[in-house]
Amino acid sequence: MRNPVFNSPKLLAKFSALSQWIAYSLLLGLLTSTSNSAIALPTQLPLVAQSQSTPTTNRVQTQLQGRWEVKDPVSGQTLTLIFTPDNKLFMLLPLGSGAPVALPFGYRINPTPKPMHLDVILPEPNQVVLTIFELTDKGQLRLQLAGTNPGQPRPTAFTADADVFQKISEETTLPPDVLTAADMKTQGEQMTADLERQAQTARETEGKLNVAAMSRAQQAFQLEFEKFAPKFEDISIGFQPETDNYSYRIVPQGNQTQSVMMTARSKRPELRSYTGAVFVVKSETNDMITITGTCETDQPSSKPPAMPATPRQSTDKIKCPVGSHLVGR
Template sequence: MPAILPHFGKFQIASKMLTSSVFVALLMTVDTTVLAQPSIAPTQIQSQPAPDTNPIAQKLFGQWETKDPSSSTSLTFIFTPENKLFLLIPDSKDTGAIEFKYRINPTPQPMHLDVIISSNEEPVLTIFEFTANSQMRLQLDGTNPGKPRPTAFSSQASLFKKVSNGTTLPDNIQIINPEAENQQTNDPKVEAKKVIASINLAQQAYYLQNQKFGTLEQLNLGIKPETENYHYRIVPSFQQAQIVISTAAAKKPQLKSYTGIVFNRTVKGQAMAITGICETDEPSNKPPLRPIFSNQKSQQIQCPVGSHLL
């Protein structure tokens, strides 16, 4: 498994800024893409602003950062003149970045920003403005692909500080392009990992909005309960107030099975979601039994005998 994936378990999911719908959508894309394929070969993008670009776009070009007020985690965007938007993977800025497309309309007030996650779905429509102290106010909270554009900033709008005018990605960065990756044929050996990882992240987002976990249909991920390779289900008996379990049972003898879990915990007054995926040690048509929560900082989720934590 790529080394960057475990970092997502460190997020303080209660933070309004970091749990906005668009951010969760981006993370779900990250989780699915990273599990699906090795990242694109390390590349460095040299971006030079076009001389005829409008002043608003020129001001937007560069690296912008905002911090989670409840932790030290930061969210970093890089806007380039080629209408590429890079999300630097939190806690892994020297490892990976996810590539999206964007477009702006500087005429309306507030100005319009569209984030194109994939050509297979509608863009995320939002608003932004530059403040008097040269920061950027960006409405992330409450946005989602296909949802109407907000008309005003909410109290949860994020303030970004420009930390660099450069649009060159850090050295040795791994660029993940969801559009390119998603066009590749699904490998049955990683199908279930992708699905369970997406379910875990979607459950976190669903819980924030509804104070409970959701069914496959309610999560609206487009996941079929059965594919050629796996049976997927969310276990009703474990769809409790603070715990939810999902399983992927292999249908072919050469495949392993998986169990995903989301624990909601309160640590020092802050709500946190601790997630994990257990994989059977050997090919099996039976998913691992329920993982348990441990107070060990090194491995807070303990997988049952015959399985291991991804």
């Protein structure tokens, strides 16, 4: 799975185990309802592996702590690793043109073998990536990322495409402009909520616009036939009486010459319903004209508002029944 927020396939391909988790946590977890445990560090991180030479372990551990960077020569993007004294490893990935995101892992080392062993502990239970590293005479970190996956044997030697990181700082804390996985989860949840609100607004706009279109079609029908159309197929409109969001109806009133009611009944629990009304009333010059209005339920409802009361004259504002309000005329 390709991660859409990290545009360096070369770097991701080198550490497929991490890239799989990155894609999972960012693309799926952060934009849906992934639990907090999916992005949290394990409750107890394994300690640094001990050997007969404790001073060597401490020296290597101390050398490893800090911030390391490697740049992709093709894209120019930078991958940053931060090793902390308490066995946490943060991978900082570029997030488009904005602040990078820090993904948390655990780690443990064994400095005795040559090359030395590094275990990267993924947040998912029992997911560990076994790899090798060395600290060169030039103060660089050579790390075998290519060809590593959870459950696979540890590589025994560096390959030609092993990455060489430069140490840029002894700091072991996250930079202030970095987003954490928790930040990404919050942003993803907010984005999801915003998208849901936009989708709801778009669906409700369908109901309002279609009821308004039915009202205009009824005005045209009344002008030609001096009565209102009793059936949906009698008026020319560009939509069907049933959509994914609404069920539309014409509800004739009386002898069909003085008023007509059109409804949009919500088929989704989060949507409001609508009633459109067209009335024949006297104008200020005593001519008979039609006026329209659309009532929207105050809350999501599968029951459209009742028919508004008939206005006495053309200048009167249509009054929607209790539990609804006027949204168009």
